[in-house]
Amino acid sequence: MANPLDTLLIIDLTHVLAGPFASMTLGDLGARVIKVERPGIGDDTRAFPPFKEGESGYFAAINRGKNSIALDLKAPGDRAIFERLLAQADVVMENYRPGVMETLGYGWDELHERYPRLIYGAVSGFGHSGPEALKPAYDMVVQARGGVMSITGEEGGPPVRVGASIGDIVAGMYLTQGILTALYQRESTGLGCKIDIAMLDAQLAILEHAVAIASVTGAAPGPTGARHPSITPFSTYRAADGFFVIAAGNDALFAKLCDALDLPDLAKDLRFVTNAARCENVALLKRLIESQTLNASRAHWIARLERFGVPTGKVQNVSEALEDPQLLARNMVLPITPRPGGPAFVGAGNPIKMTGLEERVAHPSSPALDQDRATILEWLAAAEKQQTAKSDTLPKK
Amino acid sequence: MANPLDTLLIIDLTHVLAGPFASMTLGDLGARVIKVERPGIGDDTRAFPPFKEGESGYFAAINRGKNSIALDLKAPGDRAIFERLLAQADVVMENYRPGVMETLGYGWDELHERYPRLIYGAVSGFGHSGPEALKPAYDMVVQARGGVMSITGEEGGPPVRVGASIGDIVAGMYLTQGILTALYQRESTGLGCKIDIAMLDAQLAILEHAVAIASVTGAAPGPTGARHPSITPFSTYRAADGFFVIAAGNDALFAKLCDALDLPDLAKDLRFVTNAARCENVALLKRLIESQTLNASRAHWIARLERFGVPTGKVQNVSEALEDPQLLARNMVLPITPRPGGPAFVGAGNPIKMTGLEERVAHPSSPALDQDRATILEWLAAAEKQQTAKSDTLPKK
Numbered sequence: 200m201a202n203p204l205d206t207l208l209i210i211d212l213t214h215v216l217a218g219p220f221a222s223m224t225l226g227d228l229g230a231r232v233i234k235v236e237r238p239g240i241g242d243d244t245r246a247f248p249p250f251k252e253g254e255s256g257y258f259a260a261i262n263r264g265k266n267s268i269a270l271d272l273k274a275p276g277d278r279a280i281f282e283r284l285l286a287q288a289d290v291v292m293e294n295y296r297p298g299v300m301e302t303l304g305y306g307w308d309e310l311h312e313r314y315p316r317l318i319y320g321a322v323s324g325f326g327h328s329g330p331e332a333l334k335p336a337y338d339m340v341v342q343a344r345g346g347v348m349s350i351t352g353e354e355g356g357p358p359v360r361v362g363a364s365i366g367d368i369v370a371g372m373y374l375t376q377g378i379l380t381a382l383y384q385r386e387s388t389g390l391g392c393k394i395d396i397a398m399l400d401a402q403l404a405i406l407e408h409a410v411a412i413a414s415v416t417g418a419a420p421g422p423t424g425a426r427h428p429s430i431t432p433f434s435t436y437r438a439a440d441g442f443f444v445i446a447a448g449n450d451a452l453f454a455k456l457c458d459a460l461d462l463p464d465l466a467k468d469l470r471f472v473t474n475a476a477r478c479e480n481v482a483l484l485k486r487l488i489e490s491q492t493l494n495a496s497r498a499h500w501i502a503r504l505e506r507f508g509v510p511t512g513k514v515q516n517v518s519e520a521l522e523d524p525q526l527l528a529r530n531m532v533l534p535i536t537p538r539p540g541g542p543a544f545v546g547a548g549n550p551i552k553m554t555g556l557e558e559r560v561a562h563p564s565s566p567a568l569d570q571d572r573a574t575i576l577e578w579l580a581a582a583e584k585q586q587t588a589k590s591d592t593l594p595k596k
Numbered sequence: 597m598a599n600p601l602d603t604l605l606i607i608d609l610t611h612v613l614a615g616p617f618a619s620m621t622l623g624d625l626g627a628r629v630i631k632v633e634r635p636g637i638g639d640d641t642r643a644f645p646p647f648k649e650g651e652s653g654y655f656a657a658i659n660r661g662k663n664s665i666a667l668d669l670k671a672p673g674d675r676a677i678f679e680r681l682l683a684q685a686d687v688v689m690e691n692y693r694p695g696v697m698e699t700l701g702y703g704w705d706e707l708h709e710r711y712p713r714l715i716y717g718a719v720s721g722f723g724h725s726g727p728e729a730l731k732p733a734y735d736m737v738v739q740a741r742g743g744v745m746s747i748t749g750e751e752g753g754p755p756v757r758v759g760a761s762i763g764d765i766v767a768g769m770y771l772t773q774g775i776l777t778a779l780y781q782r783e784s785t786g787l788g789c790k791i792d793i794a795m796l797d798a799q800l801a802i803l804e805h806a807v808a809i810a811s812v813t814g815a816a817p818g819p820t821g822a823r824h825p826s827i828t829p830f831s832t833y834r835a836a837d838g839f840f841v842i843a844a845g846n847d848a849l850f851a852k853l854c855d856a857l858d859l860p861d862l863a864k865d866l867r868f869v870t871n872a873a874r875c876e877n878v879a880l881l882k883r884l885i886e887s888q889t890l891n892a893s894r895a896h897w898i899a900r901l902e903r904f905g906v907p908t909g910k911v912q913n914v915s916e917a918l919e920d921p922q923l924l925a926r927n928m929v930l931p932i933t934p935r936p937g938g939p940a941f942v943g944a945g946n947p948i949k950m951t952g953l954e955e956r957v958a959h960p961s962s963p964a965l966d967q968d969r970a971t972i973l974e975w976l977a978a979a980e981k982q983q984t985a986k987s988d989t990l991p992k993k
Contacts, residue, residue, distance in 0.1 A: 203777045203778070203780065203781040204777065204780070216804070220804070224773065228777055247805075248809075248826060249808055249809050249812035249813055250812070251812050255808075256808035256809075256811065256812040257804070257805055257808045259808075260804065260807065260808055261804065307951075325922050326922075326926055326949065327949075328925065328926060328949075329921075329922045329925035329926050330921055330922060330925060331921075331922045334902075335907055336907070336909070337830075337843045337845075337907055339824065339830065339831075339841055339843055340841050340843060340907060340908070340909040341909075343832065343839075343840070343841045343909055343910065343911040343912065344841075344909045344910055344911070344912050344917065344920065345912070345917055346912055346913060346914040346916070346917035347758070347759055347760050348822065348832075348911055349759075349911060349912065349913040349914060350759025350760070350914065351748065351756060351757075351758055351759040351760075352749070352750070352756060352759075353749070353750060353753065353756065356750065357821075357822065357832065357839065358822060358832060358839055358911050359748060359749060359750065359756060359819075359821055359822055360748075360820075360821070360822045360823070360824075360832075361744070361748055361758045361762075362744055362745075362746075362747025362748040362749075362806065362817075362819060362820075363744050363747070363748075363802050363803050363804065363805075363806065364804060364805065365758075365762065365802065368802050368804065369766075369769070370947075372766070372769045372770075372773070373769075373947050373948055375773055376621065376769070376772055376773055376776060376948055377948045377949075377950050379773060379776035379777055379780060380600045380601065380625055380776055380948070380950070380953075381600070381950060381952075382780045383600065383601070383776060383779045383780045383783070384600040384952060386780070386783040388952070390952075392950050392951040392952040393950065393951045394948065394949070394950045395949040395950070396947060396948065396949070397926060397947065397949075399920075399922060399923060399926075399928075400923065400926050400928045400945070400947035400949075401947045403917060403923055403928050403929070403944045403945075403947075404928070404944045404945070404946070404947040405760050405762065405765050406760050406914060406917075406944065407613065407617070407654070407657065407658065407760065407761060407765065407944075408644075408654055408760075408761065409759065409760065409914045410657065410914060410918065410942070410943065410944050411646055411652075411653035411654045411656075411657055411941070411943075412645075412646050412653075412914070413913075413914040413915045413918060414653065414918060414941065414942035415646035415647070415648050415653040415941065416646055417915070418915070419913035419914045419915035419916070420759075420913075420914060421913075422756075422759060423757075423759075424754075424756055424757070425736075425745065425754065425755060425756055425757045426757070427736065427757075429645060433734075433736065434736075435740065435745075435754065435755060435757075442740075442754065442755055443740070444736055444737055444740045444741075446734045446736055446737060448734075505731075510732055510733070510734055510737060511737070512733070512737040512738075512740055512741045513740065513741055514740040514741070514745055514746060514755050515740065515741050515742070515743055515746065516743060516746040516810075516816035516817075516818075517743040517746060517747065517803060517806045517807060517809070517810040517816045517817060518810045518814070518815070518816035519743070519816070520741065520742055520743035520800055520803075521807065521810060521811060523741065523796075524726075524727055524728075525722050525723075525726045525727060525728045525796060526796065526797065526800055528725065528726035528727060529723055529725060529726050529794060529796075529797050531796075531797045531800050531801070532800070544808070544811065544812065545807070545811035546807065546808075547800045547801045547803060547804075547807050548797070548800075548801070549801070550767075550770050550793060550794065550797035550798045550800075550801040551770055551773055551774045551777070551791065551793065552723065552724075552725075552774075552791070552792040552793065552794075552797075553774050553777070553778065553789050553790065553791045553792070554704075554789040554790045555778075555781060555785070555787075555789040556777075
């Protein structure tokens with residue numbers, strides 16, 4: 200079966216997370232991704248825990264299905280290979296500090312001149328413009344500065360980091376969007392373009408509600424723990440064996456919830472009769488709800504609330520999520536095919552389900568450092584030969 | 597200037613956040629988005645706070661630049677308009693519960709048969725397959741069930757919701773990626789496809805490190821507050837006037853940090869000499885660092901640490917982020933053009949910076965409910981007329 204990006208070649212200079220997350224998605228959609236790594240060391244994440252038989256499970260998941268070649272972009276021989284790859288490529292991706300590609304002689308202007316159809320995707324901490332373009336950034340630095348930490352954590356408590364590396368990941372997702380847009384655009388213009396994603400920009404872009412509140416009211420919102428800031432009851436609650444969510448967004452759902460909890464009088468209590476009143480008495484209401492929910496398991500309460508039509512769900516830890524029947528049914532927990540003799544890992548599946556895209560039941564393996572050098576050089580020679588042959592009969596695009 | 601998606605027409609049935617966030621991005625890239633709303637009420641978020649002159653700042657930001665038409669998809673006259681729109685459209689988007697479109701007579705099979713080039717993008721809580729496809733979901737339900745809450749919060753404390761609605765937003769971003777992929781694919785196949793995004797799937801897809809840890813070690817990771825779980829010092833610290841981040845990821849950076857803090861002996865102290873030792877004594881090290889940082893402002897420490905080459909940055913609240921010079925320089929805080937007589941709002945800019953895409957300095961306004969009905973009908977008639985004229989001379993695709 201043909202996949203949407205089957206004919207594409209991506210040369211990927213990125214390392215760690217933001218860029219590799221983007222090329223992972225493009226690879227999941229069918230693109231051939233050639234990961235260009237530093238000789239000897241390769242991507243830093245090859246040394247990131249957790250390890251199994253000496254190999255990183257982190258690297259294995261993010262770099263599934265990619266090819267690897269080790270190239271020293273300062274050495275003439277390797278530069279020649281790199282340039283031959285660029286001549287065949289649709290996309291080149293990098294996450295160096297701004298200016299590094301120019302120093303290497305591979306800045307956008309030069310690349311666009313030499314390879315006009317090549318799309319150039321860059322992701323950096325602060326972007327390729329503005330007063331702080333040259334500063335390095337880490338996931339946590341942009342989570343902190345972009346504002347998401349200030350609205351995450353216990354009410355009245357200190358700021359908390361989002362447990363997933365959304366500083367990197369959201370930037371990677373915007374880079375994917377930019378590259379896909381450029382591919383579509385190239386179909387009509389015939390020309391590549393440059394995409395410049397800043398991790399900090401991407402953090403602000405996902406704040407939605409908080410930006411509206413801060414800009415309209417003039418007051419910055421703070422963290423509200425597990426509860427929704429302006430709907431009650433809409434939070435986590437304790438059952439006998441763990442946390443679960445109750446999301447009763449209006450008066451009718453609140454009445455159903457009171458029935459489900461065997462607390463029918465609560466729905467008529469003036470302290471709880473409107474959402475505004477419930478928000479005012481949120482702590483008291485939580486105690487009353489938990490006086491019931493602590494007496495039985497969360498499975499009991501979820502089944503009961505669902506029967507009464509109240510939106511609910513478990514708070515799962517990651518091990519539980521990896522066994523969630525709905526996620527398993529959607530192929531969202533996949534084995535990563537081991538390399539011969541290598542360890543087996545598990546990774547998240549591709550959440551982009553579409554007709555015309557093969558639905559994987561296993562991910563292809565991640566590459567050992569430089570493992571595909573011979574294959575890549577062989578393929579490159581064949582592609583160049585074919586192109587010479589074609590150019591005898593066909594005008595070049 | 598032409599924008600990448602300038603020629604595209606998107607018919608958008610989605611409401612609240614996940615779908616509208618996706619069509620917002622496509623609109624920012626140039627697509628014409630026609631928002632089809634329920635007569636009388638429209639998108640629920642028109643009633644979401646914060647308000648200014650009776651209008652929602654939340655709705656204004658997410659629906660910038662879209663057109664609005666109110667259609668009752670059960671009324672014959674409005675269905676006829678809807679079908680004429682579909683005949684012109686490149687993409688239709690919806691976030692109903694699975695099966696609703698089929699009940700309306702607009703399921704994928706029917707649409708694909710009638711409009712073979714039409715791309716169909718769906719986003720729902722649990723996806724269009726699996727045992728729980730029909731259950732409703734909210735952002736918080738999928739944040740809870742997907743695992744991100746279990747790794748967010750204070751160490752040893754209860755799970756905490758991510759302050760941004762990443763349950764919706766990440767799903768919307770995957771929908772955008774699917775639609776862009778389908779547009780590219782259609783250039784060669786001539787056919788549309790169906791994209792089926794589940795909010796729950798999308799949550800698992802962004803957990804990266806946590807999935808690797810849980811699956812390799814068998815133990816689910818827990819929350820670690822503001823600190824990195826396996827690098828020290830890599831956390832927030834208190835200055836005299838607020839929190840800032842220190843991200844000293846290796847021994848050399850730790851030595852520089854000790855110098856910057858005037859605590860040079862710390863770098864040789866056996867309790868802190870390796871990252872492993874620092875992780876073991878993380879609480880003590882935090883007290884020692886803060887014994888210095890509490891004595892001056894975060895501006896002082898950030899300037900000093902930057903001079904010593906230690907990655908650092910402010911923890912900003914959302915109001916501070918909206919005044920961040922780097923974000924302002926990148927056009928990431930933009931006025932939303934008011935409708936005549938309407939209130940002015942502010943929204944986050946488009947983080948996808950690319951050559952070939954106009955860089956906005958203001959967003960276009962969001963629509964009043966049904967405001968574009970007359971214009972849309974006029975345009976529709978003209979488009980149909982032009983098509984009939986074309987079909988006299990040109991074979992239909």
